Amino acid sequence: MRNDIELDGIIDDYLQGNLTADEAAAFEQLRANDPAVDHKVVAHQVFVASLKEYGNILFLKQQMNNAHAGIDVDTLAEELRPHPSMLVNLWRKNKSAFAVAASFLLLTVFSIYSIQHNSKQNGSYEVMRREITNIKNNQNSQNKLVRTIISSSKADRGPFRAAKFGGTGFALTANGYICTNLHVINDADSIYVQNSKGDSFKATVVHRDSEHDIAILKITDNSFTPLSNLPYKLKKNSIGMGENVYTLGYPKDDAVLGEGYVSSRTGHGGDTTQYQVSIQINPGNSGGPLLDNYGNIIGVITAKENNVDGATFAIKAKYIQQALNAIPEDSLGKKVAFSKRSPMQGLSRTKQIDKIENYVYMIKVYN
Amino acid sequence: MSNKLSSSVPTDREVVLGILNNSADALNKLYTGHFPMILQFILNNNGDEDDAKDVYQEAIIILYNKIKSGDFELSSKLKTYIYSVCRRIWLKKLSQQSKKSNNIDDFEDVIAVEFDVEQHEAKDLQFEKMGESLLNLGEPCKTIIQDFYINNLSMQDICEKFGYTNTDNAKTQKYKCLQRLKKLFFQS
Numbered sequence: 001m002r003n004d005i006e007l008d009g010i011i012d013d014y015l016q017g018n019l020t021a022d023e024a025a026a027f028e029q030l031r032a033n034d035p036a037v038d039h040k041v042v043a044h045q046v047f048v049a050s051l052k053e054y055g056n057i058l059f060l061k062q063q064m065n066n067a068h069a070g071i072d073v074d075t076l077a078e079e080l081r082p083h084p085s086m087l088v089n090l091w092r093k094n095k096s097a098f099a100v101a102a103s104f105l106l107l108t109v110f111s112i113y114s115i116q117h118n119s120k121q122n123g124s125y126e127v128m129r130r131e132i133t134n135i136k137n138n139q140n141s142q143n144k145l146v147r148t149i150i151s152s153s154k155a156d157r158g159p160f161r162a163a164k165f166g167g168t169g170f171a172l173t174a175n176g177y178i179c180t181n182l183h184v185i186n187d188a189d190s191i192y193v194q195n196s197k198g199d200s201f202k203a204t205v206v207h208r209d210s211e212h213d214i215a216i217l218k219i220t221d222n223s224f225t226p227l228s229n230l231p232y233k234l235k236k237n238s239i240g241m242g243e244n245v246y247t248l249g250y251p252k253d254d255a256v257l258g259e260g261y262v263s264s265r266t267g268h269g270g271d272t273t274q275y276q277v278s279i280q281i282n283p284g285n286s287g288g289p290l291l292d293n294y295g296n297i298i299g300v301i302t303a304k305e306n307n308v309d310g311a312t313f314a315i316k317a318k319y320i321q322q323a324l325n326a327i328p329e330d331s332l333g334k335k336v337a338f339s340k341r342s343p344m345q346g347l348s349r350t351k352q353i354d355k356i357e358n359y360v361y362m363i364k365v366y367n
Numbered sequence: 368m369s370n371k372l373s374s375s376v377p378t379d380r381e382v383v384l385g386i387l388n389n390s391a392d393a394l395n396k397l398y399t400g401h402f403p404m405i406l407q408f409i410l411n412n413n414g415d416e417d418d419a420k421d422v423y424q425e426a427i428i429i430l431y432n433k434i435k436s437g438d439f440e441l442s443s444k445l446k447t448y449i450y451s452v453c454r455r456i457w458l459k460k461l462s463q464q465s466k467k468s469n470n471i472d473d474f475e476d477v478i479a480v481e482f483d484v485e486q487h488e489a490k491d492l493q494f495e496k497m498g499e500s501l502l503n504l505g506e507p508c509k510t511i512i513q514d515f516y517i518n519n520l521s522m523q524d525i526c527e528k529f530g531y532t533n534t535d536n537a538k539t540q541k542y543k544c545l546q547r548l549k550k551l552f553f554q555s
Contacts, residue, residue, distance in 0.1 A: 005542045009522075012515075047549060048516055053490070054497040055517030060431055063391060064424050067398035073406070077416050080407035 007037070011044050164367055168249040168288035168301070169193060169217065171359040172324060174227045175333040176201075176219030179320055180287030180363050181302050182208055185215050193219060193361040196255055200364070207326050212273055212319040213302055216327060217363070226333075231355040232289070233342050234317045235296035241265060245277055247301050247314075248353065249288035250362035257353060258285065260310065267313040268305070275299055278310045287363060290314040295344025295352045379445045386434045398427060401446055404475065405453045411472045412457065422460070426452040429487045443478050450475040455484045500551040508544035515541055 013019050014027050031038045091098065167184030171177070178193060185191050185205055194200045201221035208215050239245075239262055246259045260279035267274025277290065281304055290299040299314035324332070344352045385393020402423055409419035426449050433439045454477055501509050507529055514520040514528070526537040 005539050008542045008545070009538050047552070050493055050497060051512070051516045054494055054501075055513065057428060057494055058498075058517075060394075060428060061424060063394055064398055064427060067395045068402070068420060068424075070395075071399055071402055073416050073420075076403050076406055077410060080403060081410040 007040065008044075011041055014041070015045055015048065165365040166250060166284050167286045167363040167365070168284065169361045169363045170248075170287075170289040170297070170356075171227060171230060171361070172216065172320070173332050174230060176203075176224055176226070177206070177324075177327070177332060178203065178217040178219065178361055178363075179289075179300060179323070180215050180217060181300065181315075182210055182213045182215040183302075184287050184363050185217065185365055187367055188365040189367040190365075191217060192364045192366070193217065194364060195361055196357045199223075203363075207323055209319070209323045209326075212315050212323070214300065214315060214319055214323045216323055218331075227359065229343075230359060231343050231352075232291065232295050232297050232359070234321055235292065235298045235342075236318050236321065238265060238316075239275070239292060239298050244293050245279070245290055245298065246349070246353075247279060247281070247285065247288045247290050248356055248360045249281065249285035249301065250360075251282035251284035253362070255357055255360060256282075256285075258288075260312070263311070268303075271313075273319060274302070274313045274315055277312050277314055279312045280310055281312050284362075289356070289360060291352070291356070293349075294342040295347065295356070296342045379441055382445060383434055383439065383441065386431060394427075394431075397445070398423075401449050404446065404450060408450070408453060408472075408474055409457060411474075413461065414457065418457070418460070422453050422456050423449075425456055425487065425491070429483055432487070432490070433483065447476050447478055448480065451478045451480045452484060455480055459484075496552060500548055503551050504544065504548050508540075508547065511537075511541050512544050512548060 169178040169180035203217040258279040263278040264276035288301040305311035405423040406419040531537040
């Protein structure tokens with residue numbers, strides 16, 4: 001018993017490092033020689049270690065309890081416990097989801113705002129259109145693309161008085177039916193048409209379509225000799241955006257070619273009776289034929305956007321046919337018809353124009 | 368090297384350094400900093416304030432031991448670690464009480480801490496046993512053992528504190544106490 005107490009004291013001192021170097025060496029010798037002592041040392045060490053750990057954790061718990069005492073748990077709990085209201089719970093649990101939804105919403109609002117912003121510009125676009133429509137009704141408007149012929153130096157076989165307004169028209173039949181815009185010949189006292197060779201013929205209006213701004217004239221002049229077969233056809237089908245198109249017109253005394261592409265399937269403000277084409281045209285081009293690459297007539301040039309460059313509008317060919325239908329079949333003779341294959345298909349642009357030129361007329365209006 | 372903590376919300380590094388240096392302040396701030404998170408978690412998952420305190424303190428002990436043992440690497444935020452440990456412990460408690468433990472409402476990210484928690488459970492068992500044994504040991508043995516082995520008082524101090532006539536008497540007393548404690552500990 002006495003020895004055990006001493007041994008215990010020595011082991012404690014040994015483990016705490018309180019022994020001198022000699023004593024420690026001697027004790028280690030004893031450990032090595034006596035397994036029972038060695039076992040005691042190890043067992044003691046383990047037990048003391050767990051005792052120490054117990055102490056540490058006890059101390060830690062004490063510290064934590066002190067810290068805990070400093071926290072106002074009740075208030076916190078009141079704040080954090082599940083709220084009786086479903087809404088608050090929902091908010092707490094799905095904060096992140098709400099955040100995502102909110103940012104999405106914000107984005108949407110933003111996009112809608114910017115779209116509306118864009119449509120605001122469209123709005124002013126329409127206002128411009130109204131102006132144009134107003135002007136359209138005004139005979140004297142430049143925008144109608146009726147060329148005001150101030151001094152026509154060309155003395156032709158027609159009237160010797162200079163024509164007041166000019167436009168363009170094109171032959172619909174070999175026997176002298178010509179298509180042009182109604183606004184070109186509106187209020188006309190007399191109408192003369194002049195072909196590319198410079199010959200003028202008197203013409204009368206046989207059909208007015210104010211809805212589509214189409215007029216059909218008939219050459220009544222005795223000197224007029226029927227034309228050979230028409231080189232072009234009407235294309236009734238809607239034409240695709242981006243299709244290359246061209247027009248021949250008389251913004252001056254000689255024919256002028258205008259080239260471009262279909263930029264929209266609808267005209268001003270979504271007018272479905274018209275195309276929007278990107279062709280630079282000038283007063284005098286009104287009533288000119290709009291042709292596609294294959295030499296089909298797809299429309300009649302009628303007006304252009306005031307403040308927008310290269311936005312020209314053309315009445316779709318379908319409505320030419322409608323106008324034609326209003327004229328007795330007998331008097332038309334051999335007329336242009338819708339067909340699948342165009343006679344000029346495959347010809348180069350120059351060749352096409354060569355052929356068409358003879359069928360496009362300058363319309364001269366006197367009043 | 369004592370680390371003076373400047374801000375009230377210590378960074379993770381500050382906490383780890385503070386704990387390694389036995390800074391009470393660091394522990395305090397760590398404790399108060401993350402308790403609301405756990406309180407919210409427990410309150411929203413069928414627990415009360417006391418549950419929150421128990422679970423949270425266990426988690427802090429695990430973190431503390433992990434930092435002290437030196438093999439702690441900051442692979443995640445301390446916050447995430449504490450939350451994950453608490454979640455694990457609370458899930459276990461819930462299943463022990465056979466309360467429903469599906470549909471846990473989470474408030475934070477969770478990382479895998481099963482190993483740490485299981486390791487702690489073994490240690491916790493020892494801790495309970497030791498506490499019980501010391502309690503059964505009775506006075507003055509309990510205090511003598513605690514003073515000598517935990518508070519690192521010398522035999523001389525104990526001798527004076529308890530009024531023993533000489534250190535040999537104290538040593539004998541301590542020896543007897545330790546023998547009884549070992550008996551109690553290994554019996555239970």
